[in-house]
Amino acid sequence: MQTSTESATTTITGTVRPSITCVVPAFNEADGIASFLNGLCAHLAGITEHYDVIVVDDGSSDSTGLEVIAASGGLPVRLLSLSRNFGKEAAISAGLDQAGGEVVVIIDADFQQPFATIDEFIRQWQQGYDMVYGLRTNRDTDPPIRRFLSRNFYRLLSRWSSVDIPADAGDFRLLDRRVVTALKDLPERSRFMKGLYNWVGFRSVAVPFVYGERHAGKSKFNFSRLFDLAMTGLTSFSAYPLRLWLGAGALVSSGSLGYAGFIIIRTMRHGSSVPGWASLAVAVTFLGGVQLLSIGILGEYVGRIFTEVKGRPNYVIAERHGFSGEKDKS
Ligand code: UDP
Numbered sequence: 403m404q405t406s407t408e409s410a411t412t413t414i415t416g417t418v419r420p421s422i423t424c425v426v427p428a429f430n431e432a433d434g435i436a437s438f439l440n441g442l443c444a445h446l447a448g449i450t451e452h453y454d455v456i457v458v459d460d461g462s463s464d465s466t467g468l469e470v471i472a473a474s475g476g477l478p479v480r481l482l483s484l485s486r487n488f489g490k491e492a493a494i495s496a497g498l499d500q501a502g503g504e505v506v507v508i509i510d511a512d513f514q515q516p517f518a519t520i521d522e523f524i525r526q527w528q529q530g531y532d533m534v535y536g537l538r539t540n541r542d543t544d545p546p547i548r549r550f551l552s553r554n555f556y557r558l559l560s561r562w563s564s565v566d567i568p569a570d571a572g573d574f575r576l577l578d579r580r581v582v583t584a585l586k587d588l589p590e591r592s593r594f595m596k597g598l599y600n601w602v603g604f605r606s607v608a609v610p611f612v613y614g615e616r617h618a619g620k621s622k623f624n625f626s627r628l629f630d631l632a633m634t635g636l637t638s639f640s641a642y643p644l645r646l647w648l649g650a651g652a653l654v655s656s657g658s659l660g661y662a663g664f665i666i667i668r669t670m671r672h673g674s675s676v677p678g679w680a681s682l683a684v685a686v687t688f689l690g691g692v693q694l695l696s697i698g699i700l701g702e703y704v705g706r707i708f709t710e711v712k713g714r715p716n717y718v719i720a721e722r723h724g725f726s727g728e729k730d731k732s
């Protein structure tokens with residue numbers, strides 16, 4: 403992995419201009435989506451004439467879909483409406499399944515990721531990179547607790563799994579067609595996109611960018627959603643938590659064997675005594691806790707297996723706008 407040092411303001415000079423498909427997951431973004439699409443299309447038109455935008459309306463309860471249709475007049479913007487809120491990971495998968503460009507750029511619908519960085523993505527692609535991902539240089543738009551948890555989560559994940567995901571990388575990235583094909587071929591249901599991008603491999607490079615403020619609406623990721631995502635990430639990319647309890651079990655068992663030995667010797671030397679209920683109670687409750695925790699961890703994995711075995715699609719498309727005669731693929 404390398405980091406690009408080129409300035410994001412230089413113009414694109416390469417002669418090879420790829421066709422670009424932008425995938426935009428949008429959930430309750432009605433307030434800002436029209437101006438976002440206008441801005442994005444104006445920017446893409448400056449790069450190449452062969453571009454299109456796929457907005458995936460992830461079951462919004464506001465008028466996001468209608469706003470997209472209204473804004474799409476005269477612009478190469480298409481809309482996929484999912485039948486309910488399936489989550490950002492599924493929305494991205496839905497967009498990737500339909501994306502036709504030589505390169506695909508995934509970008510949020512809230513202006514937090516600057517359009518100018520896309521120029522730098524293309525420049526790096528022209529240099530031969532298959533995946534170019536944005537690396538946030540600032541985290542001040544996130545609450546401190548989210549920053550703390552996210553940094554430590556990625557540290558833990560890279561220690562416990564074979565994928566090494568930079569904490570400051572996100573979904574904002576350019577994917578070559580080969581990468582998109584590889585991602586589409588992955589059959590798994592628990593989709594932790596950041597892990598999957600890393601898992602498929604290919605030549606990757608990071609481009610630093612400044613994460614801006616939201617122009618409208620508010621962040622959709624509350625603590626419980628982030629916790630959910632973290633559990634998916636951890637359990638789909640690491641079996642280490644299971645092994646951890648093997649170690650804990652061994653430690654506690656050998657400890658209790660040692661204690662048993664100690665009691666036997668003490669009884670032989672000093673005879674039996676009644677006191678000891680406190681240590682008993684502590685041992686029982688402690689072991690109960692350890693068992694419950696390990697059963698919980700097992701349950702997380704069994705739950706994932708259950709999801710995979712059911713084989714349900716990752717998303718369901720309710721409506722398509724601007725797609726002609728293509729078959730649904732989900
Ligand atoms: N998003 C989505 N489905 C969801 C949650 C979010 O498609 O269930 C979209 C959202 O509309 C936005 C992007 O994912 O375009 C990033 O979400 P957000 O800005 O809330 O995340 P943050 O910037 O706080 O990480």
Ligand code: MG
Pocket residue numbers: 510512514616621
């Ligand atoms: Mg955002």
